[in-house]
Amino acid sequence: MLKNIPNILTVIRLLLIPFILFYIFSGNYILAFIFFTISGITDIADGFIARKFNLISNFGKLMDPLADKLTQIATLASLVFTNIIPIWILLIVLLKEFIMICGASFLYGKDVVVYSKWYGKLATVLFYIAIVISLLLKQFNQDSLWVHLDLGLYTLALITTIFALIMYVKDLYQKGFIDKQDLKKEVTVDKKEKKKNHLKK
Numbered sequence: 001m002l003k004n005i006p007n008i009l010t011v012i013r014l015l016l017i018p019f020i021l022f023y024i025f026s027g028n029y030i031l032a033f034i035f036f037t038i039s040g041i042t043d044i045a046d047g048f049i050a051r052k053f054n055l056i057s058n059f060g061k062l063m064d065p066l067a068d069k070l071t072q073i074a075t076l077a078s079l080v081f082t083n084i085i086p087i088w089i090l091l092i093v094l095l096k097e098f099i100m101i102c103g104a105s106f107l108y109g110k111d112v113v114v115y116s117k118w119y120g121k122l123a124t125v126l127f128y129i130a131i132v133i134s135l136l137l138k139q140f141n142q143d144s145l146w147v148h149l150d151l152g153l154y155t156l157a158l159i160t161t162i163f164a165l166i167m168y169v170k171d172l173y174q175k176g177f178i179d180k181q182d183l184k185k186e187v188t189v190d191k192k193e194k195k196k197n198h199l200k201k
Contacts, residue, residue: 006060009046013039013067017074024078029139033132039071040128047121068124069097075131084138089154096165103168120164126157 016039023032046064050056076093079085130153137150 006046006050006055009042010063010067013042017071020075021078029135033135072127084134092158096161119167123157123161123164126160130154130157
């Protein structure tokens with residue numbers, strides 16, 4: 001039973017998403033904050049239990065970051081649709097996740113499981129903090145300096161998530177999951193084609 005606890009917590013985090021969205025769209029930001037905080041606690045708990053008792057599984061490696069991203073994107077989207085945060089924050093996150101999905105498709109069929117590293121977790125934590133502040137600011141109608149602090153945290157989170165993407169690609173390249181020889185061949189073929197076209201002219 002113990003070995004399933006981290007995975008159960010991950011599933012609970014997925015089930016909390018509709019409640020978070022419902023209360024944001026309903027304008028009940030305190031309850032949205034409570035459910036979002038519970039989601040964050042389950043995230044911390046399942047990671048701690050998995051490492052503490054060596055209960056790390058391939059399911060957890062894949063589903064834990066997926067639950068993080070779905071919670072993050074769904075919540076950010078709801079904050080955009082309710083005019084709490086600007087849309088460019090969501091667009092940058094979606095672009096990064098699209099690139100990650102393309103990378104996962106590239107790795108399909110290869111014997112590799114890509115799981116979250118510390119910088120990915122840091123980006124998630126920063127987004128959690130920024131979202132919590134957004135909910136509290138909206139609930140208590142605060143503005144001026146606090147709004148700038150809010151946007152500052154989102155900016156820092158975006159910088160961290162872009163760094164995580166760069167490190168993700170670098171890690172795959174260094175471990176050989178991106179074939180260096182194939183990349184060189186493509187460059188060589190491209191150069192030959194350009195040279196051939198130049199001679200024809």
